[in-house]
Amino acid sequence: MNMTDFVAGKDVKIVASIDSDPLLQARIASVLGADILEIRLDLLEIEEAVQAKKLFDLMDQQDELPRIATNRVHAEGGNWQGSEEQRITLLEDLIPYADMIDIERKSPDCLRNRLVEEAKSQGTKVIMSSHFFESTPPEKEMVAILNECTDKGADIAKLAVMPKKPEDILELFHAALQAKGNVCVIAMGELGRHSRVVACRYGSLLTYGCIEKPVAPGQIRIDQLKMALENIV
16 A cells, blocks of 8 residues: 555545454445455454464455554553464564554554564555543643654554543644644544544544444444545545
């Protein structure tokens, strides 16, 4: 996937989070209008590279949508049960199969850096993510987080926060405008639900939607998200 595919504010990509029955969900996501599939290895309870590679091969036969490999820890909203070494190694094994790899900013430095270096060497893009499920950091801190991800090799720095008041969302958007690299910003929960539609106006390149039940707080169904985006982009 070439970064020129992303045009901030004009061509935001809808990402479908795949968390169960992956082949069926992938077909539905495509019909609903998703541009990219996020394969949630942790929620699919995929722990072995052989199993993951087989799934990606089957998806290759089914459709041509780009795929993000994601393997979340509990602290970042995931369900991975193994060690950090095992988690990162599984992502590394999928670098030749995925278009993008999502790695958390707070992952151990040595493992994160190793993954980023390997992804870069094979031309696979890196999303580096940070999640705040209880609060929204101060604006300056959010800018620093986004820039840190870019400095550490992210092709897209992703920041998801939980707003407590409308001003939190405005500060998130302002942080996105100040960041020096490509970003994806999300205000979670009901208060931030509209951010999944309008964040593209502030430079956010990706927006995440669901097929049925939300995978993250405030997610909007893909077809509804696509319709809303078509009315503003």
